[in-house]
Amino acid sequence: MNSKLIKKTFLILIFTLFYTNISAQSKNVLWYKQPAEFFEESLVLGNGKMGATVFGGANSDKIYLNDITLWSGEPVNANMSPDAYKNIPVIREALKNENYKLAEELNKKVQGKNSESYAPLGTLEINNSEKGKAVNYHRELDLSNAISKVSYEMAGIKYTREYFVSAPDQIMIIKLTADQKGALNFDVNLKSLLKSNVEVRNNILVMKGNAPIHENAGYTVLPKYLDIKERGTRFTTLIQIKKTDGKVTSSRESLSLKDATEATIYVSVATSFNGFDKNPATEGLDEVSIALQNLNKAYAKPFDKVKESHIADYQKFFNRVNLDLGKTTAPDVPTDERLLRYADGKEDKNLEILYFNFGRYLLISSSRTLGVPANLQGLWNPHLSPPWSSNYTMNINLEENYWLAENTNLSEMHSSLLSFIKNLSVTGKITAKTFYGVNKGWAAAHNSDIWAMTNPVGQFGKEDPMWACWPMAGAWLSTHIWEHYTFTQDLAYLKKEGYPLMKGAAEFCLGWLVTDKNGNLITSPSTSPENQYKLADGFVGATLYGGTADLAMIRECFDKTIKASKVLNTDADFRAKLETALAKLYPYQIGKKGNLQEWYFDWDDNDPKHRHQSQLFGLFPGDHITPLKTPDLAEASRKTLEIKGDETTGWSKGWRINLWARLWDGNRAYKMFRELLRYVDPDGKKTEKPRRGGGTYPNLFDAHPPFQIDGNFGGAAAVAEMLVQSDENEIRLLPALPDAWGEGSVSGICARGGFEIEMTWNNKKPQKIIVSSKNGGKTTVIFGDKKQDIVLKKGESLEIKF
Structure with missing residues (x-):
C-alpha cells in the first residue's frame, strides 16, 4: 500500500x-429513525418571521407554515370602556371595609375585551408519485447551522431532502435529490385552515387568504368572521420549483415535477401587517409584491449562495456561546430514545447541553421581527384555535421567553420585545386613564396580541378576576429595558427609548398606589396572578389590597427607574418621588409557616402548590431579594418553594429552577431541570401506557401540556443562571453548580456591566477564567469567599486566577 x-x-x-x-x-443534533406523525415530533425552522414545522414523511411530506405577523383582528380600540375607572373608588371602599366578596364582583366591572389569536398560515404537502416502504430512514435538525435533513431509500434509490428558512433571503428552501437519474417525481400543493384561494400562475403555486378579524369570547374563531370583506390581515404564499432536469407541469391547484434528479423548492410568504396601529386591510403592506420580490431574488441566486448566507447569518448568533459539561458515557441513540433513557435517571450531559442549545436556537428562530415578539408557541402554531390564543400572556409567559436573551448572548433577539413594549406604551396610556383613572404613564394587563392591546381582559365582566384583573405588566416589562441596558451598556438606547418607557411605567405605579391604614403604600384593588386566597369563613377569592406580587414588581420597577435616571443624570425631582415612595411601600411579610406571604394578611392559599410564584418576583427575575443582602427574605422564599413542592410543569418549572439557582442551591435546581426533560408522549398519540403531563415532547418542545415555548426558554436561561450570576457591580461564578456538573467549560456567557465570561472548572472550582469587556468598565469577580476587583478598557480581556 x-x-x-x-x-x-x-x-x-x-x-x-x-x-x-x-x-x-x-x-x-436532534435525530430520529422515523418521520414525525404528530406536531410534537416534528422539527421546527424559522428566521424570526417565517416558521416551518417539518414532518419529514417519505411518501408524503407535510410542512406547516407560519408567519409571526399573521393574527386575527385589527388595531385595538384602546378607548373601549371610557368610564371603567369610575368603578375603582367603589372597589377600594369595599376592600377598605374588608368586604372581599363585593370587591370581587365589582372588580369584574373593570374588564375589557379578550386578545386576538395567532393564526396558522397553511400547510405545504410534497407527495411522491412512487409509493413504497422507506428503509434506512434518518431525520435530523442540526442546531449548529439551522438545517433539517431527511434521507431514506426506496426501491433501491436513495432520496435526500434538506430544509432551511433563511433570514437574509426571507425564503424557505427545500432541496430534494435522488441518487439515480430521473428518479424524482412529486407533486406540491398548499392548503390553509383560513379563508384562502389556491391557483397556479406561470408555474408558481399561489395561495392568497385572510385572517379572521375577530377573536370571539371563548378562544375559538367562528367561521362567520371569515367572510367579512376588506377586513383583517391578508397573506400570500408563493411556491416555485427550480430543477436541474426533468419537467415541471401544473394543474389548477398543484405543481408537479417529473423525471428529475435534483430540485429546489422555494417558499415565500408575506402578510399585509404594517404595524400595531395600521389597519392591515386599508393601510396594509402589499404582501403579494413583497412575497414575489423575495421569491425572485432568492430564485435568481445559486442554491449554495443562499445556503451559505443563511448559515453565516445564523451562526453569528448561535456560535457565540459554547458549553461543555465534561465526560459522558451516554450511547448513540435517537433523540426520542435519549429522552426516555434520561427520564429513567441515566446520565446524558450532552442531552442537557442540547436542551440549552435548543433554547437559544428557538429564540434566534422566533424573535427577529420588531414589534412582534415570540408568542406562547414561539412561531409555530398549526391550530385555528390555538391554546390560550397563542397570544402574549404578560403575567409571566412573555417575559420568560426573554430570560435567556441577554445572559446567553442573544441581545439582538431582545429587540422584538423591547420594541413591542414601546407599542404597549401607546395604547397603555389610554388604558391607564380609562380603566384605572391614572392620568400619567402607561399600563398593560394580563394578555396582549400583535395589536399591543393593554386593557384588562375578561369579556367586559364575564371572566374570573383571578386572572383577568391584573394591571402590573408594564411594571414587569419595564425591567427588561434595564436588563438590556445593564448587559449591553447601550446608553443611546436607554436615553432615547428605554428610559421614557421605564418612566411611564413608574408614573402609572405612582398614580395607582394608595395608602393603607398604617400609612404604607399599597395597590388597591390587587390580585396575585391566577391565584386565590381562602378566608376563615370559607370565602375563596382573588381581589384584595396590597398583594405581595404587585409590590415586588413596583419595587423592582422603581429601583431600576431610579438607577436609569442616575445613569442618565436626569429627572432628579421624579427620582426623589420614586425614592420616597419606595421607602413607604408595605414591607414583605413572613407568614406563620416561615413563608413569604403572598397576600397582605397571612391568609391560606386556596391551592398551596399553585403553579404561579409571583410573590417571589424580587428573588427572580428581580434582584432585590438575595441570600446575602436579605437573608431572612431569601429563607422565606426557600420555605415558600418547599411548600409549593417541585411538582409543576412547563414555564412554572422553568421559573422554579431559576429561583433555586438564585438561592444558590444547584442540586435542587438540577433535580428540577431533569424533571423538565421528562419524556412526554405527543398529545394525540394512543399508547397502552401513555406518558402524559409536564416535561418534554420527543422534538424537545416543552410540554406544559399542551406545548408552550416558555418552558424551553426558562429552562435554557436557568442553565446560564446556574453558571454565572451578576448585577451592576459584581459577577458571581458557579453560584449554583450542581454536583452532576463537577467539571466543564463555558464561553460567551454574558454578565451585567457589559462583560463576557469564558471559564473552565474542575471539582466544582474555576480553573481558568477570562473576563472580556464590551465597552470598558469595572466589576468584582467572586467565587465562594474569594473576590477580585477588575477594571477593563473597551475590548480588553483579563485572565483571573483564584
Whole structure:
C-alpha cells in the first residue's frame, strides 16, 4: 500500500471515529429513525418571521407554515370602556371595609375585551408519485447551522431532502435529490385552515387568504368572521420549483415535477401587517409584491449562495456561546430514545447541553421581527384555535421567553420585545386613564396580541378576576429595558427609548398606589396572578389590597427607574418621588409557616402548590431579594418553594429552577431541570401506557401540556443562571453548580456591566477564567469567599486566577 493511500485511509478512519463520537454525544443534533406523525415530533425552522414545522414523511411530506405577523383582528380600540375607572373608588371602599366578596364582583366591572389569536398560515404537502416502504430512514435538525435533513431509500434509490428558512433571503428552501437519474417525481400543493384561494400562475403555486378579524369570547374563531370583506390581515404564499432536469407541469391547484434528479423548492410568504396601529386591510403592506420580490431574488441566486448566507447569518448568533459539561458515557441513540433513557435517571450531559442549545436556537428562530415578539408557541402554531390564543400572556409567559436573551448572548433577539413594549406604551396610556383613572404613564394587563392591546381582559365582566384583573405588566416589562441596558451598556438606547418607557411605567405605579391604614403604600384593588386566597369563613377569592406580587414588581420597577435616571443624570425631582415612595411601600411579610406571604394578611392559599410564584418576583427575575443582602427574605422564599413542592410543569418549572439557582442551591435546581426533560408522549398519540403531563415532547418542545415555548426558554436561561450570576457591580461564578456538573467549560456567557465570561472548572472550582469587556468598565469577580476587583478598557480581556 503506498503512503498516499495509507494517509488517506488513516484520515478517513480518524474522521469516522470523530464523526461517530459527535453523533453519539451530540450537543447540536436532534435525530430520529422515523418521520414525525404528530406536531410534537416534528422539527421546527424559522428566521424570526417565517416558521416551518417539518414532518419529514417519505411518501408524503407535510410542512406547516407560519408567519409571526399573521393574527386575527385589527388595531385595538384602546378607548373601549371610557368610564371603567369610575368603578375603582367603589372597589377600594369595599376592600377598605374588608368586604372581599363585593370587591370581587365589582372588580369584574373593570374588564375589557379578550386578545386576538395567532393564526396558522397553511400547510405545504410534497407527495411522491412512487409509493413504497422507506428503509434506512434518518431525520435530523442540526442546531449548529439551522438545517433539517431527511434521507431514506426506496426501491433501491436513495432520496435526500434538506430544509432551511433563511433570514437574509426571507425564503424557505427545500432541496430534494435522488441518487439515480430521473428518479424524482412529486407533486406540491398548499392548503390553509383560513379563508384562502389556491391557483397556479406561470408555474408558481399561489395561495392568497385572510385572517379572521375577530377573536370571539371563548378562544375559538367562528367561521362567520371569515367572510367579512376588506377586513383583517391578508397573506400570500408563493411556491416555485427550480430543477436541474426533468419537467415541471401544473394543474389548477398543484405543481408537479417529473423525471428529475435534483430540485429546489422555494417558499415565500408575506402578510399585509404594517404595524400595531395600521389597519392591515386599508393601510396594509402589499404582501403579494413583497412575497414575489423575495421569491425572485432568492430564485435568481445559486442554491449554495443562499445556503451559505443563511448559515453565516445564523451562526453569528448561535456560535457565540459554547458549553461543555465534561465526560459522558451516554450511547448513540435517537433523540426520542435519549429522552426516555434520561427520564429513567441515566446520565446524558450532552442531552442537557442540547436542551440549552435548543433554547437559544428557538429564540434566534422566533424573535427577529420588531414589534412582534415570540408568542406562547414561539412561531409555530398549526391550530385555528390555538391554546390560550397563542397570544402574549404578560403575567409571566412573555417575559420568560426573554430570560435567556441577554445572559446567553442573544441581545439582538431582545429587540422584538423591547420594541413591542414601546407599542404597549401607546395604547397603555389610554388604558391607564380609562380603566384605572391614572392620568400619567402607561399600563398593560394580563394578555396582549400583535395589536399591543393593554386593557384588562375578561369579556367586559364575564371572566374570573383571578386572572383577568391584573394591571402590573408594564411594571414587569419595564425591567427588561434595564436588563438590556445593564448587559449591553447601550446608553443611546436607554436615553432615547428605554428610559421614557421605564418612566411611564413608574408614573402609572405612582398614580395607582394608595395608602393603607398604617400609612404604607399599597395597590388597591390587587390580585396575585391566577391565584386565590381562602378566608376563615370559607370565602375563596382573588381581589384584595396590597398583594405581595404587585409590590415586588413596583419595587423592582422603581429601583431600576431610579438607577436609569442616575445613569442618565436626569429627572432628579421624579427620582426623589420614586425614592420616597419606595421607602413607604408595605414591607414583605413572613407568614406563620416561615413563608413569604403572598397576600397582605397571612391568609391560606386556596391551592398551596399553585403553579404561579409571583410573590417571589424580587428573588427572580428581580434582584432585590438575595441570600446575602436579605437573608431572612431569601429563607422565606426557600420555605415558600418547599411548600409549593417541585411538582409543576412547563414555564412554572422553568421559573422554579431559576429561583433555586438564585438561592444558590444547584442540586435542587438540577433535580428540577431533569424533571423538565421528562419524556412526554405527543398529545394525540394512543399508547397502552401513555406518558402524559409536564416535561418534554420527543422534538424537545416543552410540554406544559399542551406545548408552550416558555418552558424551553426558562429552562435554557436557568442553565446560564446556574453558571454565572451578576448585577451592576459584581459577577458571581458557579453560584449554583450542581454536583452532576463537577467539571466543564463555558464561553460567551454574558454578565451585567457589559462583560463576557469564558471559564473552565474542575471539582466544582474555576480553573481558568477570562473576563472580556464590551465597552470598558469595572466589576468584582467572586467565587465562594474569594473576590477580585477588575477594571477593563473597551475590548480588553483579563485572565483571573483564584
